[in-house]
Amino acid sequence: MALRHMMVIRAFESGVASLKSKGSYGDLTYAYKGPAHLSIGQEAAAVGAAMALTPEDHIFGSHRSHGEFLAKGLAAIQRLGDNALTTIMEAHGNGALLRTVETHLAEETEHGLAENFLLVGLLAEMFMREIGFNGGMGGSMHAFFTPFGAYPNNAIVGASAGIATGAGLWMKSEGRDCIAVSMVGDGATGCGPVWEALNFAGMAQFERLWDNAGFLPVLFFFTNNFYAMGGQTNGETMSWDRLARIGAGLRDDAFHAETVDGTNPLAVADAVERKRHVLLEGKGPAILDVECYRFSGHSTTDVNAYRTKDEIAAWGAVDPIRTYRDSLVSEGILDTAAADAIQSEVDARMNAVFMAAADPETAPPPRLGIDGAGIGRKMFAGSETPSDGPAPEPLSDPEKVARIRQNARKSRGGRDANGEPLSPLKAITLRDGLFEAILHAALTDSRVIIYGEECREWGGAFGVYRGLADLLPHDRVFNAPISEAAIVSTAIGAAMEGGRPVVELMYADFIGRAGDELFNQLAKWQAMSNGLLSVPVVVRCSVGSKYGAQHSQDWSGLAAHVPGLKIIYPATPRDAKGLMASALASDDPVIVFESQRLYDQVELFKDEVPEGNYKIPIGAPDIKRAGSDVTVLTIGPTLYPALEAADLLAGRGVSLEIIDARSLVPFDYGQVLESVTKTGRLLLVTEACERGSFAMTLASNVTRFAFGALKAPPRVLGSPNWIVPGADLEHGYFPQPFDIEDAILTDLMGVAGHDRKGSRRWDDLALARSGL
């Protein structure tokens, strides 16, 4: 079987190579425009690994993943019974792919049919067709099919390490008898997130502090072909002289690291099988350094400038397919004629597969829709999937937990009998609102797990979780290492496997440390999987102040810029609780921005923060103060200086209508347009730097949709385009009540001779010329 599977992969990739270089393959003439990161020469590594895995073991592949994907699929098909295969194929896309395969590729057996299903599903995906495994939304580097245990492959080198680790986390949580495999290249050992994942998978707490002791069942499978694209790892770009030695730096058992002959499928299968046992015993994670060689270039533009013909020829002498075939023949297991017959059968099948996948009749492209609604509709799940099982009993009686007792004594509203604001020690705060929503989810939904740096005893960097550790065991709330990339990527992997992680990034400024994970992974997989996967992750990040330039930035607009993330930024306890409840219920990823200045904020707008669980829809702004002359749309904490400005201006007879955006993505403009139609004037206030801010997007859309009603162009008042200064100078940086008053009186109302009291007297056009 190994021989045939290797031949199938080689034939498939040779076909792709031929399309790329000659524009034809077999009977097909076709201009394939997508990427072709081929693994010709590496087939034994992929096939050997897959042979030792069950369909329930999940691989998370690399950018060079055709072989990894096909090998896993072929091995799974091998292990699955006819009925299971029929059910799987019928279920996928309402059987559309199966119908095409049945109609255009004759096959008597269910297994043969499933093989064609696998091959056409992948190739059609590469050709961006609707029957492709991801509905044409993924392409060459992203095809996957979960029923065969093939989880997302990744075009970002090394990214699958963290995602596989998160999958392992959830497999462990559920006590499943299976493992997660991260397939990355040798070049990926240069990626920080890979190291973060390695460390995360082997955290000591799994063994020492968790009730269900044992490390994460993750196999880090490094396909070591000695090169990145053209840079040599060993001897040039890396410090290690043998990849397997990286294990030695992680733990005294070196994560069971081994170098394996990746040209021999049986050697690879044997190694993977042994590691699998170690992982299932909870003694992982494990590292395999699988040495092999890619005969093909990195991609079709590769001119092989980095290696010699002699080198390629020397590896050609140990071509895994020929070597394995020869050994089967010399051992008398297979005769030459039988081997040739397999090859002919594979070649004929591949020709038919290519014809079927390229034919626009059998495999039409997805309809994008002239308004982009086709892809647009795939960006979000837009659904909620309630928990179907009860959450485990808490460790203690919630009513005895100090935090919960204290909250019970607090006033639900934020004002005393005279209407004065109460102390945060006496009234429910924004921090408490977040806590209550998360507590409810944690106690009612076993899928919810909570982690991040200092989340357990410390209660999260700003005490949102204080008290939670008394109720939940380590596998439900735990301290993560200082590994923002791993915190987010593991959450993604756990979510793909069925978990609902709530993770905390201490400061929004640390988003950069998890940039790929947030923007390329979390934001993408719902759409790139054509909705086959959802990533219900809640990422909480605080927006700081007083700690200077690297701890005070409102990056909500940065997150809003990347399609695929829902963004909320609550400013009151009631909104925080209700929006957090919606975020926790949502099947989509949600980033929650929380201003540190508002954690102690009590409720000043509504009578009270309801005690029970309730949801406020994400995307609905809220009028916080009604008025008639100017609409002020605030983002996050700017609500409060806007209120002060409203008081200042009321004295001059100017009435402000203050709307709190509450969410950035999605955003329902209805209420704002209605208000602007009434007032004719709009000021947008944000703590983000003005340039490229989300407020600019809002301003531009309002200008377009309420143009006729505007008496003045909308004005964005944000922070200047320079670093956030330290605590004592912040008042000259973040918009203050006087700045708001100035902007309204001068820019929006054109009051002649207004004496500016704020600090913003600069000429914005001159600043722009100097890059400010």
Next chain:
Amino acid sequence: MARVELRMPELGNEITEAMIDAFLKDVGDEVSEGEEIVTITTPKVTMDLEAPASGTVLELLVEEDEIVAVGTVLAVIET
């Protein structure tokens, strides 16, 4: 014999007050230095304050649930 006061400590930058959660000792109890006397809560943390000296609790000067400013004397110990 000396009177040693336990005061509400500085609790960090922003925090000016804390709530008395519970007294762990009564007037007349013997305490040794470092033993926990009172649990307090700020918006961010709950923590126990320790006896500054060994002796007998002479006075408890604030009430449970009371919000107390940083620097306030909470208890007096006679050594």
